[in-house]
Every structure is written in structure tokens, then in C-alpha cells.
Amino acid sequence: MASREHRPLALTLGDPAGIGPEIALAAWRARAAHGLAPFALLGDVDHLDRVAGAAGIDVPVRSVASIEAVPAVFDEALPVLQLEAGVCAEPGRPDPANAPAILESIERAVALARSGRAGGVVTCPIAKSVLYEAGFAHPGHTEFLAALAAEPGEPPPLSVMMLWSEGLAVVPVTVHIALAEVPGALTRERILAVARVVARDLRERFGIAAPRLALAGLNPHSGEGGAMGREEIDTIAPAIAALRADGIDASGPHPADTLFHARARTTYDVALAMYHDQALVPIKTLAFDEAVNVTLGLPFVRTSPDHGTAFDIAGRGIARPDSLVAAIRLAGRLAGAAAPGRGP
Structure with a gap:
């Protein structure tokens, strides 16, 4: 098996009627400029050729028999692991008929990562409404990934969106969830479970020896000592105390309106x-085109661009690949267990 840092990444198709295929092509074109690790797209060669032509993206595409063949091809063409399900998408026209291809792409990517043959999974955007029409039974993309990550007979691991x-x-x-449902869902146990996954993955995946977690309050000014709500007193502060007892560097609850300015951001990871x-x-204000969705808690690396399918601009060649490039990078x-810069 290839060494850990040299295993190619598995890039999923996403919804083939959205911008996923064209930003994947554009990301391959930007591979050298951004020092991207080799990756293979689980898709359909003919469909990608059509997308490249329609969007005016001059990128060669080549089918490969296995992910192990990716490094030998990557400098010359975008390697594609051919899907068995057909792809008949038109840009900007989502169709439930493509659901089998979308799901096959995700399932095969996860299988490659779980077997150790792929260094991680990078997912292009899907439209849940399209999958729901085809009978998709999961609340969303991440929940589906967590279900695929579960051991037989075991519940899915807690997945955390960062x-x-x-x-x-x-x-x-x-x-x-609806804003009105947040206070009821915000339990001490929920905060502890999420924070423990975050602290563990920042240590093990991001290489931060002692991650610093800053927890926001729920209410304005963190409740003003109970004058504007007691969630900080009854729920959040006790969770922070428990985290500290676990040896986790957790602070707060901080008023959210002062947590994100430049000086404050230097005090936590x-x-x-x-x-x-x-x-x-x-984060979308500060890094709209560069932010990456990272799923913590899974037994494999998973990243994704922080945007949707953008059906309204699909096929026009104007979609920016920045977030996908950042996700691949x-x-x-x-996957190489390298710490990515200043904390996360």
C-alpha cells in the first residue's frame, strides 16, 4: 500500500447538474499552482467531457482502473474512476434519475477511504431535495457519510461539522434546526459530546497538542448574568467546567458579538x-470563497467546499473553484497528518 502521505484522494461527483463537475475540472487545472495532492473523481468520463466543452474548460479526462493508478496519470489528465450508474445530467437541470450515480460515487469514495486505499474523501455539493425524490432516507450528506462509516450492528459515529x-x-x-428549537436541543450532554470530538480530532488530525476551544453564549451578552436567559448559567457553563475537568482547554461562555474580531481570534483554535x-x-463573512467544510468524528478524512450546487450558474464556466481547491488541499x-498552518 502507498505510504500515508501519498495515497490519492477520492473526489465525489456531487450533483452532476450542479457546479461540482466543472469546479472539479478547474481544480485539476489549478493543481500545480496550489500544490494539490493527487485525486480521482468518481464520475463519468463522457459526462465530464460534455461539461468541459459546455463550460469552456480545456481539461483532459482519463479513465483509470483503480485509485492506485492515479499518481501516474494525474500530471497529464484528470483521473476518473468510472461509475456503473449512468449520468445523464444537463447543467442547471437537477434530475432524480441521477440519484444512483450520486450515491454510488459517495459510497465508493467512502469504501476507498475506509479500506486505506484513498487518503480521504472530498465531496462535491449535492441537492438533498433531488435525493429525497428518489427515496433517500438520510437527513443529509453528513448523516449518510456517518451511516457508511458505522461498523455492522453499531450506531453511526457522532459527526461534527467544522x-x-x-x-x-x-x-x-x-x-x-429551527431557531425556536435551539434552546431545547442545547443540552449539557450535546455540548460535551461535540466538544470532545472537536478536541480529539484537532489533536489527532490537525496536530494541535492542546486545542483551545472558545464556547459562545446563546443569548445576547451571554445572558447578562441571567437577565436575558439562563442557558449560559444552567447549561453552557457547566459543560465548560466538565470539559476543563477532562483536561480540555475550554473557555466561555463568551458573548458572540465580541468573539470573532481579529484580536479575539488569536486566543483560540x-x-x-x-x-x-x-x-x-x-466565517462566510471573513472567508466566503476559501472556507472548507470538515466533518469531524468520522474514521476517515472528509472535506467539502462550503457552498451548494449553484444550479443557476452551472455549465456557464463562471463557477469559482476556490473552496473546492481549499478542500482538496x-x-x-x-491525510498526511501535517498540521495545516496556524491551528485549524
């Missing part, structure tokens, strides 16, 4: 926010 950039990393403790927008607004660094 949005990473060179200057800021954030983790939402609660994710895709990752900020744990209590709900989705509290985490994603600052980070996955390569994590």
Missing part, C-alpha cells in the same frame, strides 16, 4: 457556536 479557514474555524453545536448562523455568518494535508 467550517475551517486559515484565519477562523467554527463548529455549530446545533446545526440544521476553534469557536463553538450554539446554533447554525452564529457560526456560519462570521486541506484533505491532502490531513
